Structures are given as C-alpha cells and as structure tokens.
Amino acid sequence: MFLALPLLLYATWVLYPVCKTLWLAFTEWDGISPTAQWVGLKNFRLLFRDPVFWKALSNNLVWIAAFVTIPVALGLGIALVLNGNVRFNRFLKIAYYLPMILSFSVVGLVWSWIYHPASGLLNSTLAGILRILKSMGAPVNPEAAFNIGWLSNPRLVLWSLIGAAIWRQVGYVMILYLSGLKTLDPAVLEAGRVDGAEGWKLFRYVTFPMLAPVTTIVVVLSIIDALRVFDIVYVMTRGGPFHSSEVLANFMYTQAFRNYMWGYGSAIGVVLFLLSLGFILIYLRQIAREEG
Amino acid sequence: MKRLFVLALVWIGALVWLMPLIGALAVSLRTNEDLVSRGFWSVPEKLTLANYIRAWEQAGVSQYLKNSFLITIPAIAGILFFSSMAAYGLVRFRMRFGKGLYYLFIAGMLLPFQMLMLPVFELANKLHLYDTLWGLILFHISFELGFGVFILRNFMRTIPQSLFDSAMVDGASEWVMYRKISLPLTLPALAALATLEFTWIFNDYFWALVLVRRDALKPVTTGLSTLMGRYATEWPVVVSGGILAAIPTLVVFLLLQRYFIGGLTLGATKG
Numbered sequence: 001m002f003l004a005l006p007l008l009l010y011a012t013w014v015l016y017p018v019c020k021t022l023w024l025a026f027t028e029w030d031g032i033s034p035t036a037q038w039v040g041l042k043n044f045r046l047l048f049r050d051p052v053f054w055k056a057l058s059n060n061l062v063w064i065a066a067f068v069t070i071p072v073a074l075g076l077g078i079a080l081v082l083n084g085n086v087r088f089n090r091f092l093k094i095a096y097y098l099p100m101i102l103s104f105s106v107v108g109l110v111w112s113w114i115y116h117p118a119s120g121l122l123n124s125t126l127a128g129i130l131r132i133l134k135s136m137g138a139p140v141n142p143e144a145a146f147n148i149g150w151l152s153n154p155r156l157v158l159w160s161l162i163g164a165a166i167w168r169q170v171g172y173v174m175i176l177y178l179s180g181l182k183t184l185d186p187a188v189l190e191a192g193r194v195d196g197a198e199g200w201k202l203f204r205y206v207t208f209p210m211l212a213p214v215t216t217i218v219v220v221l222s223i224i225d226a227l228r229v230f231d232i233v234y235v236m237t238r239g240g241p242f243h244s245s246e247v248l249a250n251f252m253y254t255q256a257f258r259n260y261m262w263g264y265g266s267a268i269g270v271v272l273f274l275l276s277l278g279f280i281l282i283y284l285r286q287i288a289r290e291e292g
Numbered sequence: 293m294k295r296l297f298v299l300a301l302v303w304i305g306a307l308v309w310l311m312p313l314i315g316a317l318a319v320s321l322r323t324n325e326d327l328v329s330r331g332f333w334s335v336p337e338k339l340t341l342a343n344y345i346r347a348w349e350q351a352g353v354s355q356y357l358k359n360s361f362l363i364t365i366p367a368i369a370g371i372l373f374f375s376s377m378a379a380y381g382l383v384r385f386r387m388r389f390g391k392g393l394y395y396l397f398i399a400g401m402l403l404p405f406q407m408l409m410l411p412v413f414e415l416a417n418k419l420h421l422y423d424t425l426w427g428l429i430l431f432h433i434s435f436e437l438g439f440g441v442f443i444l445r446n447f448m449r450t451i452p453q454s455l456f457d458s459a460m461v462d463g464a465s466e467w468v469m470y471r472k473i474s475l476p477l478t479l480p481a482l483a484a485l486a487t488l489e490f491t492w493i494f495n496d497y498f499w500a501l502v503l504v505r506r507d508a509l510k511p512v513t514t515g516l517s518t519l520m521g522r523y524a525t526e527w528p529v530v531v532s533g534g535i536l537a538a539i540p541t542l543v544v545f546l547l548l549q550r551y552f553i554g555g556l557t558l559g560a561t562k563g
Binding site for chain 1: 298299302303305306307309310311312313315316319327328331332333374375377378380381382384385393395396397398399400402403404405406407408409410411412413414415430431433434435437438441466470491494495496497498501512513514516517520527530531533534537538541542545546553556557
C-alpha cells in the first residue's frame with residue numbers, strides 16, 4: 001500500500017520512458033505522425049557513420065578524462081589541507097563550495113561574460129598583464145589579447161567549457177573527500193606515523209588507500225556527470241561552432257527537437273545509456289558492499 | 293616552510309575561485325558605457341543599482357523567480373511525502389523484491405536522464421501537462437523519488453524494530469506508525485533531502501527546457517537564457533540577472549549548510 005503510489009509515479013515517468021526510448025531507437029519517427037516505423041538497426045548504422053556522433057563521443061571522452069583527473073586531484077588536495085587546523089577554515093571552504101550551489105545557467109552566464117572577447121574578465125586581465133610587460137620593455141602587443149575567442153575558436157571552445165565545469169565541480173569533490181577524511185580511523189593514521197611515515201609517504205601508503213571507497217564513488221559520479229553533461233554546453237555554445245564542442249546529450253537534443261528525428265535521437269540516448277550502464281553497476285556494487 | 297607554501301597555494305586558489313563571482317558583482321554595479329569605454333580593470337565612474345532594477349522589472353527576473361518557487365516548493369513537498377512513504381514500505385515490509393526495488397530506485401538517479409526526454413515530452417503532451425508548471429512538478433517528484441528513497445530508506449533502517457513492535461501491541465495501524473514513529477525520527481534526513489532537492493530543482497535547466505515553452509511560465513534557469521539573448525550586448529544587465537537568480541539557492545545554502553553537506557555525503561559515502 002505504501003509503495004503503490006510512489007511506484008506508480010516512478011513507473012510512469014521513469015521506467016516506462018526508459019523502455020520506450022529503447023524501443024524508439026529501432027524506429028523512424030518525427031514525434032508527430034501517429035505511428036513510429038520499425039527500421040531495425042538502421043539508426044545505429046547511420047549513427048556510426050555520422051562524423052558528428054564521433055566528434056560528440058570523443059568530446060565526452062575528453063570531458064571524462066578531464067573530470068576524473070583535475071577536479072579530483074584539486075578537491076582531494078584542498079580537502080587534505082582544510083581537514084587540518086587551518087585558520088579561516090570556514091571561509092576557505094565556502095569559497096570553494098560556492099560555485100557548486102549555482103545553477104549551470106548562472107555558471108554558463110557568468111563564464112560567457114568571462115570568455116567574452118572584448119569585454120570579458122579573462123581577456124581584460126590578459127591585456128592588463130601584457131600592458132605591464134610592455135611597460136617593462138617586452139615586445140608584446142596588449143591589444144592582441146582581445147582577439148582570443150575562447151568560445152568561438154574551435155580548438156579552444158571545448159576546454160573553455162570544461163574549465164567552467166571544473167570551477168563548479170571542485171567543491172563537490174572536496175565535500176565528499178572531507179567527509180571521507182572524517183571517517184578515517186585516527187588510530188591507523190597514528191600507527192602509520194609511529195612507523196615513520198610522514199607527509200607524502202603517509203598519504204601515499206596510509207591515507208589514500210583508506211580513502212579508496214570515496215575515490216571509487218567520486219570517480220564513478222564524475223564519469224556519469226561527464227557523460228550526461230548538457231546544460232552548460234547548451235547555455236554557452238549549443239555545441240558550436242561547427243559541432244566543435246558537441247556532446248552526446250546536446251547532439252541528441254538537437255536531432256530530436258530541431259530535426260524531428262526521434263528514432264535517431266533515441267539511438268544516441270541508448271548509446272549514452274550503454275556507456276553509463278557499467279559505471280552505474282559499479283556504483284550499485286559499492287552500495288551493496290557497504291550494506292554487507 | 294613547506295606548510296606555508298601549501299597554505300599560500302590554497303589561499304590563492306580560493307581567491308581565483310571567488311574571482312568570477314567578485315568580477316560579476318563588480319560588473320553588475322557599473323553602467324554599460326563605462327564598462328565598454330574603459331574596460332573591466334578601471335576605476336568605475338560611478339556605482340549604480342540600475343542594472344538590477346532593469347533585470348528585475350523589464351527583463352522579467354521577478355516573474356522567472358516566482359515561477360521557480362512555484363515549481364520547487366510543491367515538488368519538494370511531493371518528494372518528501374512520496375519518498376518517505378516508499379522508504380517506509382521498503383523498510384517495514386520485507387518483500388521478495390524489496391532489495392531489487394531499492395536498487396532500481398538508485399539506478400534511476402544515476403541514469404543519463406536524456407534517456408527519458410522524448411517519452412516524457414510525449415507523455416506530458418498526452419496528459420495535457422506540456423507547457424504547464426504541474427507537468428514539471430509531477431516529473432520532478434517522480435524522478436527525484438530515486439534519490440529520496442535512497443537517502444530515507446538508509447536512515448529509516450536505523451530505527452529499532454522494538455519501537456514498531458510496541459506500537460503494534462498498542463494497536464497502532466501502519467499509517468499511524470508511519471506518521472508518529474518513522475517521520476519524526478527521520479526528520480534530520482528529511483531536512484537534508486529538502487535542502488538538496490531545493491537546490492537541484494531550483495537549478496534544473498534541462499527539464500524546464502523540455503517541458504515549458506511559454507515565457508510567462510519559465511523558471512529562472514531557462515529564463516536567464518532568454519534574458520541573455522535579449523540583452524546580448526549589455527553585460528551589466530545580464531550579469532545582474534544572473535546574480536539575482538543565484539540569490540535564493542545561495543541563501544538556502546548559507547543558512548542550511550549543515551543539512552546540505554550532510555545530505556550530499558549521505559548520498560555518496562556512508563560513514
């Protein structure tokens with residue numbers, strides 16, 4: 001009785017849509033006409049020959065690679081420092097947390113300004129630095145800084161987006177590690193110290209291995225978040241210019257709602273699903289292990 | 293010496309991390325002409341709140357924010373209600389599929405939610421919920437059940453069985469036990485869940501994009517995109533809108549930080 005209503009909601013709005021998308025991926029449909037046409041594997045065959053798909057996939061992989069290294073290292077490092085007795089501890093923590101509280105639409109908006117060529121914070125600051133260098137006699141042209149198109153240069157744009165996303169991600173990783181550090185057994189750390197482990201050694205052979213469960217969760221969550229990233233790309237570039245910052249989720253959205261290719265869009269969704277499935281299972285196994 | 297170096301790095305990092313927000317605040321207080329003609333790194337001619345007023349009134353941030361609250365508050369109420377019921381059911385009645393159901397809920401919360409996009413859009417259309425706040429609310433309640441059940445079930449499991457046994461002897465029904473025992477004892481977890489869900493739903497962009505089209509119904513997340521398009525050349529107004537949009541979640545976070553962090557860590561690592 002207690003489960004009936006919640007399950008009904010969950011089945012209608014979550015389970016049924018998942019199954020429906022799995023089915024739609026094998027059909028051709030514009031979302032408007034009365035019936036979807038079964039076409040077998042056609043969507044997947046087309047997808048694997050679509051250069052935009054490969055671009056989006058490789059961008060997602062770059063995003064994953066960046067997400068499991070930079071924010072994890074930064075978040076862990078800062079957590080280690082702030083876990084000790086540091087003055088203004090609370091202020092420092094809040095400084096790193098704050099971006100995490102903001103929606104991606106606010107993050108995207110603020111960073112669109114930061115990256116703006118003529119009036120953005122980044123180019124203004126670069127120009128300022130170059131001006132100082134020039135006044136010291138270096139042969140540089142400060143005005144050149146205003147030509148850097150962080151979001152319009154196809155070679156920079158993906159990294160610009162990832163930079164904004166990392167800004168938001170570090171605080172989250174830090175929170176998870178801070179709480180992980182609190183659960184460590186001080187007796188074991190003490191034993192490590194007695195055995196002569198200090199600084200880097202203590203971290204490498206005692207603290208870090210003890211944090212392994214946290215690291216697993218952090219890495220898995222980072223990968224899943226990097227796979228399904230959408231908001232920040234859509235807000236800042238819509239995948240452009242020329243698909244150079246395309247990701248799978250945005251590609252799917254465009255195919256379905258701009259080009260009315262629901263079957264094709266669903267096939268992209270299924271690829272996303274299959275890519276995350278393994279990591280979802282790792283997460284579930286970790287949870288099951290903690291349950292004992 | 294080494295320690296001092298590390299501390300200095302953390303401080304510099306913190307300032308770099310705050311810089312985008314400080315910069316945004318500085319821009320929002322200046323006029324567009326001042327900024328365009330003299331650049332960011334200059335002493336402002338004068339400080340003004342005019343950008344905020346324009347963003348609030350003309351650009352419609354006040355309306356967008358109101359919509360965000362109209363979506364978020366009923367959605368949180370629904371999430372707390374339904375996920376506590378489901379968690380109670382999972383904990384109290386040992387069913388054959390209990391554990392499987394529980395994992396199904398967790399798996400849902402990790403799903404690439406784009407998987408749901410098209411059928412949810414279609415379903416909302418069929419039920420005449422497309423382009424209404426109720427469609428969005430209903431979807432959020434259903435989708436967030438996964439996380440809610442995950443948090444609440446773990447917390448409810450720690451309630452000793454003897455409490456229920458003695459209540460049963462006194463002739464209490466399941467409904468009474470749910471209300472009088474489980475809910476009060478789960479209060480800390482409910483608070484953490486509510487705080488987290490507030491930020492998540494308030495910050496949701498994707499589903500607002502998929503399920504709401506009318507400008508009058510847009511929450512502040514998709515509303516900001518409209519604003520960015522309309523005021524593309526006036527960064528001070530755009531940035532002011534962004535800051536106004538961020539205030540509710542910032543206030544909730546600063547006031548309820550303990551619950552927020554408690555909830556996040558409950559979700560990821562159980563101590």
